[in-house]
Amino acid sequence: MTMESNVEGFSREVFADRRKKIMERLGPAVVVFPAASELIRSNDTTFPFRQDSDFYYLTGFPEPDALAVLINGESEQFFLFTRPRDPKQEIWTGRRHGPAGAREVFGADEAYPLNELDSTMPKILSNVDRVFFAFGKQESWDRRMMGWINQVRTKGRRGAVSAPTELIDAALVVHEKRIIKEADEIDRMQRAARISADAHTLAMKACSPGMTERELQTRLEHCCLSRGAQAMAYETIVAGGANACVLHYVENSARLNQGDLVLIDAGCELDNYASDISRTFPVSGRFTKTQRRVYEIVLEAQSVGIQSARKGERLHSVHSSVVHLLAERLVELGLLDGDPERHARICLKSAETPDEDAREERLEDGEIGLHHYYMHNTSHWLGLDCHDVGRYREAGAWRRLEPGMILTVEPGLYISSEADYAPEAYRGIGIRIEDDVLVTEDEPEILTESCAKSVEEVEAACQGR
Incomplete structure (x- = not known):
């Protein structure tokens, strides 16, 4: 498949331009958006998966349970945490892009498997004043996000790092961008x-x-x-x-x-x-x-x-x-x-x-x-x-x-x-x-x-x- 078809008809430059415009409006900050999760329809069957709209708007990434992180510091960076490739599971549920595909197809500067979230996110959130996060969409992500921030706060009390001082609803910015169609x-x-x-x-x-x-x-x-x-x-x-x-x-x-x-x-x-x-x-x-x-x-x-x-x-x-x-x-x-x-x-x-x-x-x-x-x-x-x-x-x-x-x-x-x-x-x-x-x-x-x-x-x- 071509790069464009993997991003559902849009070139990855479209999503990169959206991320750039969002970060230009925010200034120095970290922005975190979770993907949607699959939902159980009955017993072990799921509803057809539909990606979270904000996550899709910024990434084009079509898989569940991923996490997008935009970092606006000395430079602008785009990180994706994704499900790892799993050939045996993919026989049953379809192909995954994995971290390599996140970089090659979707333009992530860095990509990691989901099992590295808990070790990597506190580092990303250290020495950052402003964090934008899509609070309220999924309670499980809310809990994890606050857990990572609390880890940084604990280190901050020892003087090792500084913790975020502002937690802001990321939807406020992205939604006002989405309302004007390109x-x-x-x-x-x-x-x-x-x-x-x-x-x-x-x-x-x-x-x-x-x-x-x-x-x-x-x-x-x-x-x-x-x-x-x-x-x-x-x-x-x-x-x-x-x-x-x-x-x-x-x-x-x-x-x-x-x-x-x-x-x-x-x-x-x-x-x-x-x-x-x-x-x-x-x-x-x-x-x-x-x-x-x-x-x-x-x-x-x-x-x-x-x-x-x-x-x-x-x-x-x-x-x-x-x-x-x-x-x-x-x-x-x-x-x-x-x-x-x-x-x-x-x-x-x-x-x-x-x-x-x-x-x-x-x-x-x-x-x-x-x-x-x-x-x-x-x-x-x-x-x-x-x-x-x-x-x-x-x-x-x-x-x-x-x-x-x-x-x-x-x-x-x-x-x-x-x-x-x-x-x-x-x-x-x-x-x-x-x-x-x-x-x-x-x-x-x-x-x-x-x-x-x-x-x-x-x-x-x-x-x-």
């Missing part, structure tokens, strides 16, 4: 988005009354994996009829019925980068008049939200614009009574207004509000994690959007089959429309734009046109 990351996410968009369109064409939700799930996932995705980015949701009113419905076991809608929320992962798409379409190929009315409200709300995802806008403006549109349209539709602006303010808990009186607004006892139909936020960051890292607020205020940020825009309306406060014709309708949006210097770029979305496009796809 060109190679955007390329991967564009490709993942195209694969997922094609899979959703295929599902529209494949769907027919009498199929099970699981059958539709397998068609979509097969399309993603056969097109080069390594995995799905999260558990696929295929929710027919009233099941779509359960936001994270994953049973996927019911039959799809004539006259119902089906909501699919699914996205693939390519080189560990996620896509995230939701589409809702008619099982029979055509929206009913009532379904279409609700669908077009959600579609209009999403369009307003996407147009708010611009450089310099505050993140909350995406959600706020969606909420105001939904409130207005639901009053017009008769699903809400009263002033739509009041409904929007209450739904947003008045986060966007300084009016103290507005903050005290509440629904009257028994009054139906927008949150009865729309109970989640409109956006989340997207990247190496489906719900990606990075702060949503800075100094208490919603942060401003910057070029290179990628977020979802995913409004929905969910009218439970048990919602006796809604007209019967609307009960059991659940609709969500979700796209992945890149903030640019100019217009928002919809990475998932190729996926059918308008009523006409969706019906055409469902009918195989």
Whole structure:
């Protein structure tokens, strides 16, 4: 295999550049990141391994239980502790890179087998003032890290060395770097988005009354994996009829019925980068008049939200614009009574207004509000994690959007089959429309734009046109 293929499609220089930029921001310090561990699924079988996103971002190293150490002292150094080569074990569980591969393929300046951690780490941590570590991810690593530091402190009390005086959460720095995507990351996410968009369109064409939700799930996932995705980015949701009113419905076991809608929320992962798409379409190929009315409200709300995802806008403006549109349209539709602006303010808990009186607004006892139909936020960051890292607020205020940020825009309306406060014709309708949006210097770029979305496009796809 080539060097590039061993690093899952990226050259090792990409990871070296990320490490360099991180260390330049930190100054003299040691940064420590553990890899993920394999997790037991049942008895002696494990879940498919997925590398810790921060560890992968800095190293590209794909194996479990490793430890990355970045040292910024007189020079910048990158150390990796890995599982050793073990020909007998590798027959059963696959090839390992070992310390030699860590140096040759992944660019480590020094690499050691894991059994040398306890003898080497206290030396690395000696005479260092600032240590950045990913606290809280794995309790076992937290304990080991504090054990090494305490060994250094013990020597420090004898005057032999000095111990670290600052322990800082490494995630704070890495996550703020990850939130702004570089060109190679955007390329991967564009490709993942195209694969997922094609899979959703295929599902529209494949769907027919009498199929099970699981059958539709397998068609979509097969399309993603056969097109080069390594995995799905999260558990696929295929929710027919009233099941779509359960936001994270994953049973996927019911039959799809004539006259119902089906909501699919699914996205693939390519080189560990996620896509995230939701589409809702008619099982029979055509929206009913009532379904279409609700669908077009959600579609209009999403369009307003996407147009708010611009450089310099505050993140909350995406959600706020969606909420105001939904409130207005639901009053017009008769699903809400009263002033739509009041409904929007209450739904947003008045986060966007300084009016103290507005903050005290509440629904009257028994009054139906927008949150009865729309109970989640409109956006989340997207990247190496489906719900990606990075702060949503800075100094208490919603942060401003910057070029290179990628977020979802995913409004929905969910009218439970048990919602006796809604007209019967609307009960059991659940609709969500979700796209992945890149903030640019100019217009928002919809990475998932190729996926059918308008009523006409969706019906055409469902009918195989």
